[in-house]
Each structure stands twice: as structure tokens, then as C-alpha cells.
Amino acid sequence: xxxxxxxxxxxxxxxxxxxxxxxxxxxxxxxxxxxxxxxxxxxxxxxxxxxxxxxxxxxxxxxxxxxxxxxxxxxxxxxxxxxxxxxxxxxxxxxxxxxxxxxxxxxxxxxxxxxxxxxxxxxxxxxxxxxxxxxxxxxxxxxxxxxxxxxxxxxxxxxxxxxxxxxxxxxxxxxxxxxxxxxxxxxxxxxxxxxxxxxxxxxxxxxxxxxxxxxxxxxxxxxxxxxxxxxxxxxxxxxxxxxxxxxxxxxxxxxxxxxxxxxxxxxxxxxxxxxxxxxxxxxxxxxxxxxxxxxxxxxxxxxxxxxxxxxxxxxxxxxxxxxxxxxxxxxxxxxxxxxxxxxxxxxxxxxxxxxxxxxxxxxxxxxxxxxxx
Numbered sequence: 001x002x003x004x005x006x007x008x009x010x011x012x013x014x015x016x017x018x019x020x021x022x023x024x025x026x027x028x029x030x031x032x033x034x035x036x037x038x039x040x041x042x043x044x045x046x047x048x049x050x051x052x053x054x055x056x057x058x059x060x061x062x063x064x065x066x067x068x069x070x071x072x073x074x075x076x077x078x079x080x081x082x083x084x085x086x087x088x089x090x091x092x093x094x095x096x097x098x099x100x101x102x103x104x105x106x107x108x109x110x111x112x113x114x115x116x117x118x119x120x121x122x123x124x125x126x127x128x129x130x131x132x133x134x135x136x137x138x139x140x141x142x143x144x145x146x147x148x149x150x151x152x153x154x155x156x157x158x159x160x161x162x163x164x165x166x167x168x169x170x171x172x173x174x175x176x177x178x179x180x181x182x183x184x185x186x187x188x189x190x191x192x193x194x195x196x197x198x199x200x201x202x203x204x205x206x207x208x209x210x211x212x213x214x215x216x217x218x219x220x221x222x223x224x225x226x227x228x229x230x231x232x233x234x235x236x237x238x239x240x241x242x243x244x245x246x247x248x249x250x251x252x253x254x255x256x257x258x259x260x261x262x263x264x265x266x267x268x269x270x271x272x273x274x275x276x277x278x279x280x281x282x283x284x285x286x287x288x289x290x291x292x293x294x295x296x297x298x299x300x301x302x303x304x305x306x307x308x309x310x311x312x313x314x315x316x317x318x319x320x321x322x323x324x325x326x327x328x329x330x331x332x333x334x335x336x337x338x339x340x341x342x343x344x345x346x347x348x349x350x351x352x353x354x355x356x357x358x359x360x361x362x363x364x365x366x367x368x369x370x371x372x373x
Contacts, residue, residue, distance in 0.1 A: 003179065003210045003346040004354060005219060005250060007293045008048065009334045010034070011041040012256045012311060013072040014295045016221065017049070018208065022176035025053065026063040027097075028206075028221060032076030042338060046080045049095055065101035067223035068203035069109065069117035072256075077116040084133070085126035089119070100127055101135045101162075103186050104143040105202040128160055137162045137183055137204050140191035163188070165240060173211040182207040182245045184233045185225060200224040200255070205233065207245050213348025218247050218287075222254035226264045230254070231277035246285045249351050250344055253320070256296040257312035257333075262319060267309055271318035282323060290329040291351055292320050293342055297335045 006017040013031035020026070027049065033041035053059040064081065066074055082094040102124045112118050127134035129150060136143070139161050144154050154161065162168060168181040185205035194201070203223035210217045225233075237246050254261035262274040262282075274282060286292075299317040300306035307314050312333070324331045330353075332342050343354040 002212055005252075005293075005344040005346070005351075007252060007295055007334050007342045008045055009041070009043050009338045009341060010045055010295075011039055011072075011335060012296050013039075013041075013075070014067070014223075014256075015045055016252055016295070017052070018179075018219075020062075021178040021210075021212065024062040024177060026065065027061050028065045029067055029073040030064070030077050030080065031072050031074060032080060033072075035076050046076065046095070048341070049080075053095065059096070061095065061097035063099050063101055064097040065204065066103075066106060066120055067205075067221075068103060068199045069106050069112060069114070069120060070199060070224065071114040071117065073224075074114065074116045074120055078119045083119060083123050085123050086119070099133055099135060100124055101137065101204070103202055103204050104136055104138045104140055104188075104191065105186065105197045105199060107136060108140075108142040108146050109197045109199065111197075128157060131157055131160060134160050135162050135168070136160055138164065138186040138188045138191060138202075140186075140188045142191070142197070165236070165242065173209060173216070178211045180209045182209070182242075184237065184245070185223075185229060187232060187236065190229070190232055201226065201229045207248075210346040212346050215348050215350065217249045217346050217351050219250045219252070220246070220248040221252045222261070224255040224258075226255070226258075226260040227262060227266075227275045227278050228264060230261060230281060231275060234277040234281055243285075246281060247287065248285055248290065249287045250291045251286065251293070253292055253294045253296075255311055257294040257299070257316050257320070259309075259311075259313040259316040262316055267313070267315070270315040271322060272313070272316045274319065282320075286323070286327070286329070288327045288329070289350070290324070290327065291344060291353075292324060292329065292331045293344075294320075294331070294333045296333055298333055 003021050004019045008015045010033045013033050014029040016028045018026045032045040033039040034043050082096045083089040164183050164187050171177050171179050173180050186202040206221045208219040259267045259272045262272045266272050296312035300314050321331050344351050345354040
């Protein structure tokens with residue numbers, strides 16, 4: 001089979017599934033906003049994930065990854081998944097997964113507001129203590145201290161820890177998965193400099209390379225980082241001569257099309273003017289006929305009540321649209337069709353859109369969309 005990228009229509013929230021050439025499913029974030037009283041989303045994310053898995057002989061995700069623990073990246077997780085640390089949250093109707101991926105901040109953070117985030121954290125902590133079924137991205141001093149308080153060490157859990165700039169074990173372009181994963185964020189040194197947990201800036205940013213028919217297609221999976229963090233990623237990548245790991249044919253856009261990912265101080269410019277390092281990432285590393293996917297509500301019309309500082313930001317979208325028009329690329333928004341996920345297929349010719357079947361609404365709730373994290 002060929003690999004696919006699926007981004008779900010869940011408002012200003014994130015969930016992206018990768019299906020690899022060998023059938024493995026990796027889910028990046030899960031926010032079932034159709035179950036939320038504060039959302040106008042009708043898509044049933046849990047049902048969509050389960051229905052996809054039912055086609056497998058062994059119906060489970062290979063990986064469940066939370067890029068960070070904001071509500072709009074984990075809502076509904078408590079009831080959806082099988083949690084090994086909690087017997088009361090297990091059962092045949094829950095979605096199972098082999099490995100949990102989280103940033104180090106998800107282990108050490110102490111100010112979580114969302115019950116779903118607390119469940120994810122408890123599971124991540126449990127698996128890290130057990131030393132199996134988890135990958136923790138980065139090893140800041142706070143993680144080392146957390147382990148020491150439990151009579152553990154970074155060395156004893158090194159097999160569970162992933163560092164930016166090092167390809168993940170278990171995946172190979174020449175193996176059955178025909179995929180390679182290269183983490184860019186979080187960066188341990190920036191976390192140490194920050195001192196306290198900054199949930200958005202300490203989130204996971206990954207580069208994925210797919211190989212099909214001798215051709216490599218590259219995906220950049222963005223989370224909610226801003227222009228300062230993206231600039232640090234670019235500078236670190238250039239310093240190590242790894243610029244190829246920032247090339248992209250498909251970009252899952254940063255922070256629901258917020259202007260802050262381009263220029264955290266640039267909300268007034270139309271279109272938004274990116275800072276130099278982000279400009280390089282967008283304009284030099286994005287390929288001809290590339291695809292940008294914004295996991296967000298529809299881009300607001302000028303002068304509408306939605307045309308404000310919150311994502312999706314119209315002026316930022318204007319930048320991306322102009323950029324993509326100049327290289328025969330595409331800019332797509334998940335909520336432009338609230339019943340159908342955006343599906344991209346990876347073939348020997350590169351990335352192309354794949355028709356997705358409509359999904360019946362899970363609810364008819366109508367309320368103001370939640371503020372994006």
C-alpha cells in the first residue's frame with residue numbers, strides 16, 4: 001500500500017493520522033471537538049479513528065503522539081483510549097496503541113487545566129517509570145530532576161528518550177515502513193534557558209520522509225510553536241548541516257494559521273511578513289507544487305467578527321496563499337469541508353490529494369468555537 005496523510009476537520013484543533021506503507025497508523029494529537037459543548041464541530045473523530053482501525057487484523061495504532069497538552073490537542077482522550085495506568089479506563093471499545101510519544105514538558109508540567117491532559121500525563125509518567133511503550137522528546141534538566149526524585153536516571157531511561165537532530169529508531173526508508181522520522185523540537189537547551197514549561201514552545205515538531213517508487217516525499221508536521229522557536233530550529237539545523245531535514249512537500253501548518261508562527265510581532269502586516277529564518281523555511285524549503293494544510297476554522301472574511309488576532313489569522317493566510325500560488329502549490333483548510341478529512345496520498349509521483357468519503361455528523365451542537373491554544 002502507499003502512505004497517506006489525513007488531517008481531520010475539528011475546528012481550531014489538531015489531529016493528523018499517518019498511514020505508512022506497511023499499514024502502521026500513527027496519530028498525532030486527538031481533539032474530539034464534536035463532543036465538546038464549547039465547539040460547533042460536528043465531526044466524530046473517535047468514530048473515524050476506530051472505523052479505520054477495524055480494517056486491520058490487529059486493530060491498534062502503532063503510535064499515539066501528543067505534540068503538547070493543550071485542550072485543543074487532547075480533548076476527549078480520556079474516554080477514547082485504553083490507558084494502561086488506569087484499569088477503570090480500559091476495555092474493548094477503547095482505542096489501543098503500542099507506543100505513546102510526548103514532549104518532556106508533558107511529563108514534568110504541573111499546571112495542566114484539562115482533565116484529558118492529566119490522564120495523558122499520568123499514562124506518560126507511568127510508562128516512563130516502567131521504561132517501556134513510550135518515547136519522550138528531549139531531556140531537559142527538569143526531566144532529569146523528575147527521574148531522580150523517583151530513583152531513576154536519564155541513563156536508565158535513555159532508550160525511551162528522543163533528541164532533536166537524531167532520526168527515530170524503528171523506522172527506515174528501506175524497510176517495510178518506507179518512512180523516516182527526524183525530530184526538530186523540543187530543544188533541551190531552550191527548555192533549560194526558559195526555566196519554566198512553555199507548553200507551545202516546548203512541543204513536538206517532526207519531519208517525515210516517505211519513500212515510494214524511488215522518490216522521497218517530505219512532510220513537516222508543525223505544532224503550536226512561534227517564530228522565535230522556528231528561528232531556533234532553523235539556526236540549529238543549519239549549524240549542523242541538516243538543511244535537507246527542513247525541506248517539505250507537505251506542511252501541516254503551525255498553530256492553526258496564527259500569525260505568530262510567521263512573526264510573533266507581525267499581526268498588523270497584510271500579508272504577514274515572516275522573520276528571516278521563517279521566510280527561508282517557507283520560501284526556500286517548500287517545494288514546487290507543495291501542499292499546506294491549515295488545521296483550523298475557515299479563513300475569516302475581511303471585517304467579519306472572526307477577523308481578529310486569533311487563529312486562523314486572515315493576514316497570515318494571505319501570505320501562505322500568495323506563496324503557494326507562486327509555485328503552483330495548494331493551501332487547504334480542514335474546516336472548508338467540515339464532513340470530510342483532507343487526505344494526501346504519497347506515490348512515486350509525489351504527494352497528491354485523495355478523495356475522502358463524507359462522515360456523518362456526530363452532533364448538531366452550535367456554539368462559539370473554542371479559543372485555540
